[in-house]
Amino acid sequence: MRKIVLKSALLLSVMFLISCDQDFNTIGSDVIGDDHFGLEKKEDVNVIAYTKSTGQVQSNNLPSNMLGYYSDPFFGTTKASFVTQLTLASVNPNFGFEADITTTDSVYLYVPYLSKQTATGSGNEPNTYELNSTYGEDFETATFDLKIYKSDYFLRDFGTNPEERQKYYSGATDRSLVEANLDGVPLNEFTGALASETTAFKFSKEEIIIYKRNAAGDFLDSSGNVTTDESARVVSQRLAPGMWINLDPLRIKDIILNASSSDLINNNIFKEYFKGLYFQMTENNPDEDALAYLDFSKGYIMMQYHSKDTDEATAEVKKKSVRINMTGNTINFFQNNFSSAYETALNNSNSTTGDELLYMKGNDGSVVFIDLFGPDTDVNGVPDQLEQLRSEKILVNDAFLTFYVKNDGQKNATRIYLYDATNNAPLLDYIFDSSTATDPKNNKLLFGGILEVDEDNEDLGVKFKIRIRSHINNIINGDNPDTNKNVRLGLSVTDNIANSSSYDVFDSVNFGNEKLPIASIISPLGTIVYGNTTTDESKKLKLEIYYTKPN
Structure with a gap:
């Protein structure tokens, strides 16, 4: 298995030219690497993440539609x-x-x-x-x-x-x-x-095969004669x-x-x-x-x-x-007939302190909202932690949000999507990533969000990792006050990473001004990941920023 290590923004831009045809469980660990030699690392960034029920969602004129019955052991x-x-x-x-x-x-x-x-x-x-x-x-x-x-x-x-x-x-x-x-x-x-x-x-x-018939409905052979021999019938049309x-x-x-x-x-x-x-x-x-x-x-x-x-x-x-x-x-x-465990999780979500576990469910299920950099004690519109990072004038070389999967019986979604929930728009890292894969579901593989699975058991999800270097760098070092705001982030499952459009929810009073990614609406899948209040430090949601300081 080829190891690809990203050390700098320059190498990241070069990687945009790479087309990868690895399976999804290999992509996350190989393309989005963990080695950042010679860089300082900050991982005590204040992160608050919580689950929000979507309720009914706009579902007219979707790009694809589903029919049938789906049962998830947890949701x-x-x-x-x-x-x-x-x-x-x-x-x-x-x-x-x-x-x-x-x-x-x-x-x-x-x-x-x-x-x-x-x-x-x-x-x-x-x-x-x-x-x-x-x-x-x-x-x-x-x-x-x-x-x-x-x-x-x-x-x-x-x-x-x-x-x-x-x-x-x-x-x-x-x-x-x-x-x-x-x-x-x-x-x-x-x-x-x-x-x-x-x-x-x-x-x-x-395949559906339509055979040639005469006006009386009899099957015909290649000579136009009536035949009862199935092998002699002439195919009139083939349908997928x-x-x-x-x-x-x-x-x-x-x-x-x-x-x-x-x-x-x-x-x-x-x-x-x-x-x-x-x-x-x-x-x-x-x-x-x-x-x-x-x-x-x-x-x-x-x-x-x-x-x-x-x-x-x-x-x-x-x-x-x-x-x-x-x-x-x-x-x-x-x-929907949601499980009592899922309903309880939705009802107990805490937007102030964050949640121990985060629940993403497609269709009209739930998404996750994430606030970065903590409180704003001097009430100037900028969190204290962000003010400190801006004053240090650090050069952001890389940044990741990593979400560890809790395998609680659900059939894990294989990809999640991080977006700007304040403006209902994709992040810069999503926009800048033009990388492609043989399977289109793995496009924008440098941006990430692809499920990494256990090497010995591909049914066992391990984590999702999402690169947000450009987003974090713009928040800290961007000089345009209209575009460098510390926006609320949204996180959802996705069935089509190429679709970054959003739709409304029915209960906008409860849900707020945020919309919902269409790619989440058209996915029946869900996944559970650890949040910022879990006591398991090895699974805790963290924002990792790799940086260098000016001389």
């Missing part, structure tokens, strides 16, 4: 549901004459999972895939009661103020608005519906693994084929007419969990039908199709 369970608007792939469609959905037509819904192809099948054999961003100990076996409803609740673009985008939140408040406006029975429950698409749905990594669900053809016929032409003339009107779909999953066994990210923006409904091009009696009846895309406004809802 508890989370169930994710989803609602989306729909748009016509081609507006103002001409269905022709005598349009009808026949017994040989199908109406199906397809939403791809996040996946990567790993092998190519020969002939009409399926290609092989692996799924990305899946969670749950029983992902391939857990089954669900899946319900896909027609939603009659309109998702607005703007709020009461026409200049402000509408915000929807993850909890029961907005979810109840949708669930109170569902149209009848689910669209995937009808005579002939398969249990694997309704009451016994499960996620699958299998995803949710493939047949929908009630009679209801879709009524919604689309029987619609007034004025309801289909453009997508603004169509979204008012067919307001969307609501996806709801109920676990069949609470001891089995499975949750996946779905790329709903690439999802669609495909409605097949037959019609004539003219109204002549002898005109040929042709098979046609209409595609309805899952684009427009969306909301991801989260239903």
Whole structure:
């Protein structure tokens, strides 16, 4: 294993050019080194860190969305549901004459999972895939009661103020608005519906293959002849693994084929007419969990039908199709059943002295706030400890916050994100780090926050280490009073280190002016780390500053 030691800011800038493809458990220990020869070290910096519950979080139009049920041994369970608007792939469609959905037509819904192809099948054999961003100990076996409803609740673009985008939140408040406006029975429950698409749905990594058929629905071979030989079927289309669900053809016929032409003339009107779909999953066994990210923006409904091009009696009846895309406004809802231990920790958090343990949980869970440099006894807006460091005019060569993991049964998040919580913005060290890795989740590896694990047990997390040299140097030596302020820091789990944007929380009175990183909202994971009041000095949260003094 190659050891990389960072000794100075110059070497740090050179390291930005390095692309690293090591595993996450190696990166933290090798790239962010512990050797700082010839430098003085200050580690008695006053640090106060505490946990804050987020409550409901803004969750409309997220960059990725999840569906399913996730169980964490410590934090508890989370169930994710989803609602989306729909748009016509081609507006103002001409269905022709005598349009009808026949017994040989199908109406199906397809939403791809996040996946990567790993092998190519020969002939009409399926290609092989692996799924990305899946969670749950029983992902391939857990089954669900899946319900896909027609939603009659309109998702607005703007709020009461026409200049402000509408915000929807993850909890029961907005979810109840949708669930109170569902149209009848689910669209995937009808005579002939398969249990694997309704009451016994499960996620699958299998490729979806559509074979060529004639107008009567028979399979065809390469010569265009009807065949019953599965190996002779001609592949018409291959789809990456995803949710493939047949929908009630009679209801879709009524919604689309029987619609007034004025309801289909453009997508603004169509979204008012067919307001969307609501996806709801109920676990069949609470001891089995499975949750996946779905790329709903690439999802669609495909409605097949037959019609004539003219109204002549002898005109040929042709098979046609209409595609309805899952684009427009969306909301991801989260239903939590937190453990009593986690609830107690949230209720007992102390923002004055800090906490013994710090709890980060994604979705609508919790984040950590950190205040540096202690009290301001002379009430001049600058902490006493920071004033002393500024007077010494030290040159900051490096600085780290290290968080030791308490393995308390939770399934550890593999990365955390430190940010400016006062201004809801990334830190300078995050901005300056352009380093990349083979796995994009390990990009900005010099900034850090990647879980280091035990060499003998990769399931056992050890610590997270985050470099904040530029941030600390700017606070101590920056000469711009508008940008060198000692801001409050925020710490959250992250599912996408490249996304530094923030969203609102529902209870802004309790949470303050701070927003929440979107990358935390889209992660179901959590982790527990030691804080500043733990009695275990070897695990205590510390800020380490490596510096030299001027001659």
